[in-house]
Amino acid sequence: MKYNMSIFKTMTLVFSFLLGQTVAFGAYAEGLKVAVAGNFYKPLLQIAAQYHQDTGHRLLISTGSTGKLYAQIRNGAPFEFFMAADQVRPSQLVAEGMALADSQFTYAQGRLVLWSNQNNLVDQQGKVLNNFQLPYLAISNPKTAPYGAASVTVLKNLGLYQQLQPKLVEGQSVGQTFQQVSSGAAPLGFVALSQVYVDGEISHGSAWIVPSDLYQAIKQDAVILKKGEGNPQAKAFLSYLQTPPIQALIKSFGYQVNE
Template identity: 55%
Template sequence: MKRLSTLVVALLAAVGAHAAEVQVAVAANFTAPAQQIAAEFERQTGHKAVLSFGATGKFYAQIVNGAPFEVFLAADDTTPARLEKEGQAVAGTRFTYAVGTLVLWSAKPDFVDAKGDILNKGSFNKLAIANPKTAPYGAAAIETLSKMKLLAAVQPKFVQGENIAQTFQFASTGNADLGFVALSQVFKDGKLTAGSAWIVPGAMHEPILQDAVILGKGKDKPAAQAFLDYLKTPRAHAIITSFGYALR
């Protein structure tokens, strides 16, 4: 028994010696699944993913200015590609980890109809939207409103969030009657968690392809590669799809 205990301690010490932290910049829409994935990742590998959440555009500016992030989970595919082209990301590591879905949502039950006709009726005071210059979900919302020929009519009612997390906060606290948010923020295990919503058809905007990439500071870091590898596992995929994302 004593010999077995000694062996277990030795094995744990060996795992601890190789465990490391990885600094991960995560698009705000992916907050909930990223937290769950990080917890599973640590249990499975011993590595710890230290997560920071924000707008993709702002993360880009921080990364090019030397922020210590080693992995980037963006809300689009163009920003990681740009970082790769500029030599700020490791070539060949980029892939689409999730495909996002835009939703028009209100914390009020039965307020948003299943076809989004409330936008035509205009029976609301404030509409929350993420900054389209830095948040891909905000850009998708602008595309949707433009396609519906409603942008000019509803623009005076905009309440703009810095990122999709703040946009959701505006809608969830009543500072806005409704908002264009990520489905992952209001959806879990196949159902809406609260309020009422219109899931925006994908044809209304460009696909929200969300890419992951290892950044320059994560090059040759085993924990960074391990985190990206874990994102491709069946367990990570199950978590991602449970929040309403699609896989590519």
């Protein structure tokens, strides 16, 4: 399996545009190469802009499902810093000698939401899931995306998995699942709260914030990869993520943080 450089190049160009100028890919002075789970892509863009403003340093961002990014790292992708949507893959990379054990920490705890782009489709208790006439229900791939695994757990705990399984459509990441629902390709789906949460409320559409007792806590860990061991920006960014202003910013997207 070879690393797909087209995805990385696309994300690099997107972020370069957001910063207003082209970013070269390569030397440490030009930026820290960060792989981030799809649910945290939007918050990381804001963090990256603030980080650049505060320090003059840039982040070169690539996003995808945690499982896919993990596979790319193991196959030689040039990432230096990994922000996963679980604790398992960062721990595996540490065990495999591909990440620094003393750098691993939980930067956020994610929350799952059942969301529709339609204003009145999803009720506050999620009873819409009992409507078996719905054509599709979008989730992210439970094998590679922690939010997808959490979605399956919720459906099983509600006793609805068998009935709804034929209607499930899977995105490769929670970012892709969000696009499926946002575009109307699927009427509703399970996504990350951070994708639809602005200033303390759901930004648009209709949603049910899934009670946390219906799925295992989505604790998201970051870790410095071996390829970033010699880059001073890696440790600097690790510390930056743990500062009170950045923790407050993360919390504003609907995540729980260590207080």
